[in-house]
Amino acid sequence: MKVSNNIYLDYQATTPLDPRVLEKMIPYFNDRFGNPHSRNHSYGWEAEEATEIAREHVAKIINASPKEIVFTSGATESNNLAIKGIADFYGDKKNHIITCVTEHKCVLESCRFLNENENFEVTYLPVRQDGLIDLDALQKSIKQNTLLISIMGVHNEIGVIQPLKEIGNLCRKNNIFFHTDCAQAIGKIKLDVDEMNIDAMSISGHKIYGPKGVGALYVRRKPRVRIKAMMSGGGQERGMRSGTLSPALCVGLGEACRICNDEMDEENKRLIYLKNRFYEGITSKCKDVYLNGSSEFRIPGNLNISFAYVEGESLMMGIKDLAVSSGSACTSASLEPSYVLRALGVEEELAHTSLRIGIGRFTTEKEIDKSVNDIVKEVNRLRSLSPLWEMAQEGIDISKIEWAEH
Amino acid sequence: MAYSKELIDHYEKPRNVGSLDKDSEKVGTGLVGAPACGDVMKLQIKVDDKGIIEDAKFKTFGCGSAIASSSLITEWVKGKNINEANQIKNTEIAKHLALPPVKIHCSVLAEDAIKAAVNDYKKKNRINE
Known part of the structure; x- marks a missing residue:
């Protein structure tokens, strides 16, 4: 069911x-x-x-x-x-x-x-x-x-x-x-x-x-x-x-x-294929996307991606057919972005824009393709709403602005 | 977390997205928040000779509540005198969108944004309080 x-x-x-x-x-x-x-x-x-x-x-x-x-x-x-x-x-x-x-x-x-x-x-x-x-x-x-x-x-x-x-x-x-x-x-x-x-x-x-x-x-x-x-x-x-x-x-x-134990090798092959399909699908259609954590020493079933200029929770709200999680503060009660991403030296603003995508045994190719489409569409929509994206397109260095931290 | 219908409506169909000419004398711009905190709002108003806000635009980086709060406030300030717009309280926004307690700061940010925009307009036009 x-x-x-x-x-x-x-x-x-x-x-x-x-x-x-x-x-x-x-x-x-x-x-x-x-x-x-x-x-x-x-x-x-x-x-x-x-x-x-x-x-x-x-x-x-x-x-x-x-x-x-x-x-x-x-x-x-x-x-x-x-x-x-x-x-x-x-x-x-x-x-x-x-x-x-x-x-x-x-x-x-x-x-x-x-x-x-x-x-x-x-x-x-x-x-x-x-x-x-x-x-x-x-x-x-x-x-x-x-x-x-x-x-x-x-x-x-x-x-x-x-x-x-x-x-x-x-x-x-x-x-x-x-x-x-x-x-x-x-x-x-x-x-x-x-x-x-x-x-x-x-x-x-x-x-x-x-x-x-x-x-x-x-x-x-x-x-x-x-x-x-x-x-x-x-x-x-x-x-x-x-x-x-x-x-x-x-x-x-x-x-x-x-x-x-019996199926790990076969399963990993399938997951590598799906992960590549997903990651290439996203990166070929979206710029300013960053993978958090090593790409080499990594299991194929996990991608943790920052979509610059788009806040993670708003992205999750937009891709409502997809069950994913985010390192954004706004998804937790603490309002602090992920301590893990911060430990990697991921800047706070990028930590707020991360999604964790977990692919597994029952994920299908069709689901991967729909997910890529949904995410790309929503990232583009939210970037058109994002003042940071606008500034970046105008060549303004966001890190040089004096923001009032609140 | 279940959000109200109003909030989701503003998030999915945000009103008055865009930018106005920030160099124009008639335009006041407010840019509040910080990327490191996960939300930044840019709110702009275009004011006519009588001090009435004839247009308002916003862009927001932030969670759904932040986007909805800024969308809502652009609707509210249009047609208002700048001094009236300055009186809008975050609690009214929070109430209208039924913001959960952890999202109240989004409405505070929207209030700050309109105040900053009015302030910018007044400064440009040398209007004293």
Whole structure:
């Protein structure tokens, strides 16, 4: 059932559930309702078996062992559990964490929490103009007491891919734990926890065509990484995460991982084609359009584009058949433009003009073509309304005008 | 966020878009806001010998509420005496468009824009308050 005529281009916000995933999940809402932790009857065994098969699928896509996978409620919980859990376990030995200014809020807030409440020192690495961290800067920020480095795999706003293998190397050499938020990376790039020396990795269900409300945390066993649990309870998930698992959700996450693992190469080819079609369509018809973040180290399903002289929210209002998101302040309660774009050094006026286009598994060529048409039409209309566009056409340098900031 | 019908109408069919000759003695220009803040309004009025605004034009870089606020105010000031136009309050604009609280600043900007345009006209023609 389609609820609207919208073309969905917001795959970094969430993804629709793959029908194949839903099909696998349904029995666990119906007949197979057992508690996977019940040891005494077939209802429990059946549910447990399903969660363990799911665990294998999750492990396989990152080349881990199923025993290293802890099911959680999603990437936010996984990030909290990894960062606070490692900090709480080892905090009396080392108390310095390195992360990056463009990380997801749940990583930044977890670090801030540790800094404010648990005597942790946190280094927030800047990013280069292309959105990637500088490995030299990372190396220089390592100290004697550095316990953990947390850097995400693929960025949710700008889609850039961080050099995980190089970061992992650096961590291993310096005896530092490496945690990576891979909510947006799973199924988009090849991940191998051994090759990349990753000690902990956060995974989300709903970013990979699985259900919302489920995720996982990979926690390395050899050499062992210890985590202090955040919730008290029955000690499920090897003591790291108490609470009864939802077999349906676990099965959904597992099946989503299985499909991603099997189809990633084919899917990426298709997405590259669609992304190029989109980007070339826009740039051939519109000037003064800028891609935010690296074009080389980037997943094909994400484009973050600034349309100079056109404010992002007004653009979104105009392209009402398209579901996209914007880095413009006006779409958020804070009235601040995206902290991520600002960290890239994107000027505030351009940050206000950005759109995030997320392309995914169910995007069609026809949808891409209509989106390009709609966006070009609306950008042209709004530019004809824009005093900044008018000034630019008259050769006036907008940055030289003394604006009254309000 | 659901916007009012009036707001969407002004956003989709903005009135009085364009520019007047900023060098003309009869034209007052107001340019307010800042690109870094995400909204810039240019509002121009053309005033006749009796001090009546005979034409008004605008261009706005900003969100839908900012575009609608400036479109609306150009409609309101036409035919008004410059001193009357100067009395328009942002709250009237906000009310008419049913602006949500986070968008009130858009109506403030429209009020600032008309004041700046009137001011510019008065300065050009050496009219004291």
